[in-house]
Each structure stands twice: as C-alpha cells, then as structure tokens.
Amino acid sequence: MILGDLELIPLLDGFFRLDGGAMFGVVPKPLWVRHAPADEQNRILLAVRPLLVRGARTMIIDAGIGDKMDPKSCAIYGIDRARDLDASLAAAGVAPEDIDIVLASHLHFDHAGGFTTRDGSGALRPRFPNARYVVRTAEWEDATHPHERNRASYLAENFVPLMDAGVVDLVPGDGPIMPGVRVVRTGGHTMHHQIVFIESGGRTAEFAADLMPTTAHVSEPWIMGYDLYPMDTLAFKRSFVREAIARDYLVFFEHDPVVAAGYIREHEGRRRVEPVPV
Ligand SMILES: [Zn+2]
Numbered sequence: 078m079i080l081g082d083l084e085l086i087p088l089l090d091g092f093f094r095l096d097g098g099a100m101f102g103v104v105p106k107p108l109w110v111r112h113a114p115a116d117e118q119n120r121i122l123l124a125v126r127p128l129l130v131r132g133a134r135t136m137i138i139d140a141g142i143g144d145k146m147d148p149k150s151c152a153i154y155g156i157d158r159a160r161d162l163d164a165s166l167a168a169a170g171v172a173p174e175d176i177d178i179v180l181a182s183h184l185h186f187d188h189a190g191g192f193t194t195r196d197g198s199g200a201l202r203p204r205f206p207n208a209r210y211v212v213r214t215a216e217w218e219d220a221t222h223p224h225e226r227n228r229a230s231y232l233a234e235n236f237v238p239l240m241d242a243g244v245v246d247l248v249p250g251d252g253p254i255m256p257g258v259r260v261v262r263t264g265g266h267t268m269h270h271q272i273v274f275i276e277s278g279g280r281t282a283e284f285a286a287d288l289m290p291t292t293a294h295v296s297e298p299w300i301m302g303y304d305l306y307p308m309d310t311l312a313f314k315r316s317f318v319r320e321a322i323a324r325d326y327l328v329f330f331e332h333d334p335v336v337a338a339g340y341i342r343e344h345e346g347r348r349r350v351e352p353v354p355v
Contacts (some may be wrong), residue, residue, distance in 0.1 A: 080257075083275060085111070085129070086130075087143050088129055090162040092124050092157055095123060095327065096120055096121075098304040101302070102304070103134065103298065110289075123332040126329075126337055127139045127331075136180055140162065140302035142156060142186060142191065143189075144161070145190065179210045179211065181211065182331075183286065184236050186231075191204055192204055192236060193238050198308045211247075212236070214270050215249075215268065217247055248260070257277040263317075264310075264311055265307065265310030266305065267305055270287060282327040286331050287301070287332075289328070291336075292330055292352075293331050295348045318348070322341050327339070339352040
C-alpha cells in the first residue's frame with residue numbers, strides 16, 4: 078500500500094479472544110453479536126495487526142503479543158499465533174534487524190508483548206536489535222506504576238528490559254516521529270493512549286490502535302469496557318471520525334479480525350467501513 082513517499086504494510090501477529098461484553102461496553106449483546114460472534118466463553122475473535130511503515134526509516138507501530146505468554150494466559154486469551162509477526166515480517170521482506178523505530182500506541186500486552194523476547198539463556202532482550210523504541214513519557218510512567226485496574230495489561234517484561242538496554246526514547250507530547258509520521262494523544266483507553274497519523278503525497282492514513290479497535294467501534298457509543306476514561310474516548314472519537322469521513326482518511330484497525338484497513342463512510346446517519354484490500 079503506497080501513500081506518497083511511504084509504503085504501509087499491515088502485519089499480523091495472530092489472533093486472540095476477549096470477552097465480547099468487555100469489548101463493547103454498554104452495547105447490549107444482541108447488537109454486538111451480529112458484528113462479532115461469541116464463543117462458548119462469550120469471547121470474540123480479535124486480530125493483532127501491527128503496521129510497518131517504510132520511508133526515511135523503517136518503522137513498526139506496535140509489535141503484537143509476542144511469544145512470552147505462559148500457557149494459562151494463552152488459554153484465557155485464546156492466543157493463536159500460528160501466523161505470527163516473524164512470518165508476517167518475512168513475507169514483507171523485512172528482518173527484525175531492519176527495523177529502525179518501534180513506535181508504541183500504548184504499553185498494553187497485546188501491543189507491546191512483541192517488544193522483547195527471551196534469548197537462549199532465558200534473559201529478556203529487545204526483539205528488534207537495531208531499533209529505538211519510542212514511547213510517550215506519561216504512558217511509560219503509568220505502565221511502570223500500575224494500579225489494580227490496569228495491572229493485568231501492563232506486563233513489565235514487555236518494556237522494562239528495553240530501558241535497561243538503553244534503547245527507549247521517551248517522547249513528551251504530540252509531534253513528528255519520522256518524516257510523514259506523527260503521534261496524537263487520544264486519552265480514553267489509557268490516559269496517554271496515542272494514535273498515529275501518516276501523511277504523504279497529500280493523503281492521510283491513520284493507525285487507530287485502541288481508539289477504534291475494530292470496524293464495529295466506529296459508532297460513537299461502541300466503546301470498550303476496558304477503557305479507563307470512556308468519556309474521553311467518546312469526545313476524541315466524535316471529532317476524529319467526522320474528520321476521517323470528511324477528509325477521506327485511510328484508517329487501520331489494529332484488532333479487526335477481517336478488515337485491516339478501510340475508509341469510514343456515513344449514509345443517513347449510519348456508519349460503515351469500506352474495506353481496502355491489503
Ligand atoms: Zn489492544
């Protein structure tokens with residue numbers, strides 16, 4: 078997928094499952110189940126889709142769940158990495174050594190799990206040996222000082238070893254990360270959750286991360302129960318989706334099991350996503 082001077086390649090680090098009720102917050106099950114069928118444990122299927130951006134540098138935005146989850150967690154979350162990030166990167170012709178920048182939307186395990194890996198001796202090390210890892214300063218603070226509500230999502234093994242290795246660049250606010258790529262804080266899901274705008278050749282693509290994890294979440298009240306500040310999600314999404322429709326943004330959906338990217342359309346007050354083949 079070409080956007081001006083940049084090449085965008087949606088990657089896949091397999092699939093996992095989360096409780097459907099938690100994924101759709103206040104939306105009643107008879108409505109959400111039409112979009113996302115539930116299994117016998119009420120879980121719905123979600124994909125894990127980091128995005129590769131090739132331009133002045135080679136960047137990956139988020140890096141999936143990774144391979145460090147214990148068997149119990151793998152069962153709870155239904156983790157299926159039969160098609161994992163290594164295979165996906167190889168298919169794109171990119172080796173882990175080629176990645177210059179790893180950009181974090183936030184540090185939850187389904188986004189940062191692939192930031193580190195265990196070497197032969199069991200020690201944790203950066204998964205991308207030549208990369209700088211770019212994390213928003215306040216998100217780093219929150220992830221390293223978890224509380225009862227977010228502790229299960231922030232696993233220190235995914236990011237603390239990066240700081241020990243000296244490969245983290247903390248970025249205090251909104252702004253450019255490399256030519257054509259900038260971050261904007263949304264709040265909502267976590268206080269400092271951020272999305273990524275990719276702009277080149279007069280076109281805009283946008284990596285929505287957990288602001289809108291699936292295409293079903295483009296409707297304003299469809300907000301995850303996981304979000305710490307759902308009214309902030311609502312406020313950001315309300316203005317952002319209008320902008321995305323008006324300006325024809327290509328939106329990447331990190332957790333949609335079917336649609337990696339598409340354009341949001343609105344007709345007679347109903348929103349849908351027109352998928353783009355990838
Ligand atoms: Zn997520």
